[in-house]
Amino acid sequence: MxxxxxxxxxxxxxxxxxxxxxxxxxxxxxxxxxxxxxxxxxxxxxxxxxxxxxxxxxxxxxxxxxxxxxxxxxxxxxxxxxxxxxxxxxxxxxxxxxxxxxxxxxxxxxxxxxxxxxxxxxxxxxxxxxxxxxxxxxxxxxxxxxxxxxxxxxxxxxxxxxxxxxxxxxxxxxxxxxxxxxxxxxxxxxxxxxxxxxxxxxxxxxxxxxxxxxxxxxxxxxxxxxxxxxxxxxxxxxxxxxxxxxxxxxxxxxxxxxxxxxxxxxxxxxxxxxxxxxxxxxxxxxxxxxxxxxxxxxxxxxxxxxxxxxxxxxxxxxxxxxxxxxxxxxxxxxxxxxxxxxxxxxxxxxxxxxxxxxxxxxxxxxxxxxxxxxxxxxxxxxxxxxxxxxxxxxxxxxxxxxxxxxxGVAEYGHFEAKHEREKEIAARRELVTASRKELSRIIKERELPESLARFLEVRHEMRVRALPDAPPKEGEFTPATRGAIMVREIIAIERKQLHKLLREGKITDETRRRIERDLDLEEAVVDNRENNTPL
The missing domain is CATH 1.20.1530.20 (Na+/H+ antiporter like fold)
Known part of the structure; x- marks a missing residue:
């Protein structure tokens, strides 16, 4: 054995x-x-x-x-x-x-x-x-x-x-x-x-x-x-x-x-x-x-x-x-x-x-x-x-x-991938638009507090702004890609601070794991969007 x-x-x-x-x-x-x-x-x-x-x-x-x-x-x-x-x-x-x-x-x-x-x-x-x-x-x-x-x-x-x-x-x-x-x-x-x-x-x-x-x-x-x-x-x-x-x-x-x-x-x-x-x-x-x-x-x-x-x-x-x-x-x-x-x-x-x-x-x-x-x-x-x-x-x-x-088949594949990325951006916009309409209806029907309604609206606005108008060209940095870089840097700063709080005994390991999971998921979202860019 x-x-x-x-x-x-x-x-x-x-x-x-x-x-x-x-x-x-x-x-x-x-x-x-x-x-x-x-x-x-x-x-x-x-x-x-x-x-x-x-x-x-x-x-x-x-x-x-x-x-x-x-x-x-x-x-x-x-x-x-x-x-x-x-x-x-x-x-x-x-x-x-x-x-x-x-x-x-x-x-x-x-x-x-x-x-x-x-x-x-x-x-x-x-x-x-x-x-x-x-x-x-x-x-x-x-x-x-x-x-x-x-x-x-x-x-x-x-x-x-x-x-x-x-x-x-x-x-x-x-x-x-x-x-x-x-x-x-x-x-x-x-x-x-x-x-x-x-x-x-x-x-x-x-x-x-x-x-x-x-x-x-x-x-x-x-x-x-x-x-x-x-x-x-x-x-x-x-x-x-x-x-x-x-x-x-x-x-x-x-x-x-x-x-x-x-x-x-x-x-x-x-x-x-x-x-x-x-x-x-x-x-x-x-x-x-x-x-x-x-x-x-x-x-x-x-x-x-x-x-x-x-x-x-x-x-x-x-x-x-x-x-x-x-x-x-x-x-x-x-x-x-x-x-x-x-x-x-x-x-x-x-x-x-x-x-x-x-x-x-x-x-x-x-x-x-x-x-x-x-x-x-x-x-x-x-x-x-x-x-x-x-x-x-x-x-x-x-x-x-x-x-x-x-x-030249690989070149056509790059062109096709760019077209697919355009359709993906359009689909994401359609999802956000459809959910935004439903959100307006839910806010009115359920009479949500203004603070909660504003929180949900801001989420949609951020998702819309994160979507580029078109796939970036090779080597091009769009606001979305620059934002992804900044988000990754901010997450790294938060990780260091989280580790510091743990070493100082201000939080428990269980608390650290819950916060760390949220940071991991946020970083995974950023990585997923970058890795799916065909160029």
Missing amino acids: THTFLTFLLVLSVLAASATVARRLDLTPAIVFLLVGIGLALVPGFPPIQMEPEGVLLLVLPPLIYSAGVSMSWREFKWNLRPIALLAIGCVIFTTCAVAIAVHFALDLPWSIGFLLGAIVSPPDVVAPLAIARRLHLPHRILVVLEGEGLANDATALILYRFALLAVSTGTFSLPSATVAFGMILVGEVLFGLLVGWLSLRLRQLAHDPRVEITLSLLTPYLAFWVPEHAGGSGVLATVVAGLYVSWNGPLLISAATRLQGIFFWDFAIWLIEGVLFLIVGFHTRLLMETSKTLQIGTVLSAIAITTSIVILARFIWVFPGAYLPHLLSSRIRKREEIPHWRGITIIGFTGIRGVVSLAVALALPMTLANGDPFPYRDLILLVSFGVIFITVVGIGSTLPFVARTL
């Missing part, structure tokens, strides 16, 4: 140091985590650190998927359902088939093994490409499509994985039966996910305690994932649907205290999980090196090169017809939507980074078949999966910013 805890502390220390390095060097954290994990795994005497595949699939994957679902807008997910489905279902199936065909004819692997390998490496990771895309301020629709794809593609891949694993184990496969089962799993998980989302919100309403509500929110993804997974499904789609349901229906049902604490809790938890996962992928290098000793290095390198090339090319081959054919074949789509620009499609095609789910599924392969024979090509599948992850994370992850800037 002590050894496990010390190992956990070691991983946290490495994670914090790696994140600091990534921030200082302005690199994508996933790349740094992976490279640091590989480097430490090769250090003589470094303790082996591994995670059981079941731990990734059953313990780590549910909160990642659920959190992404809650963060996703159901309205935007619905509006972009066609491109998301084409990528999350169509592209995954297409990539699986392409990999199976390539390795069968190029490496003479059995069809069942080819489809199994294809299902493992077909789903792109959602963490690394989205992190890069957000840093580059890519257009909003690209972010929505990538996030939506990342939510659903694991479900498709895991279902295909189960079918392929069954084919390898039994030596038989029925396409009609698999198609019917695939459809039943999709429908069943959607309905179950809706039920879990509804139940979660109702229980949280009854709790009326932020700590209990956050605990229930943590249990929600496991309930949504484990039950379908145990019943033979993937669990991913049900968890996604539960998250989307909470995202759409939660704002009016979840209290402000719960939301503020929950945002911090989930933000930290997801950052910690994602970082640890990429580190652990690197830590598995030593295990994979031991595995590679039983295979010819030429065979392994050829398999990695072929599979990685097919994985990357298949995505490019799929995204362009998937974007343009619906416009060519449907007049309704042509009237409703603009034809997507080839630059944006190129960026989506260039985000096929594979991640920890592929390695976890590969590691979860059984050691033996049902009859006791060794599982065929297991070591080769492990090494190829790791090779694809390494090449796509480091190769694509490091070149994606250059490609985005070269194509």
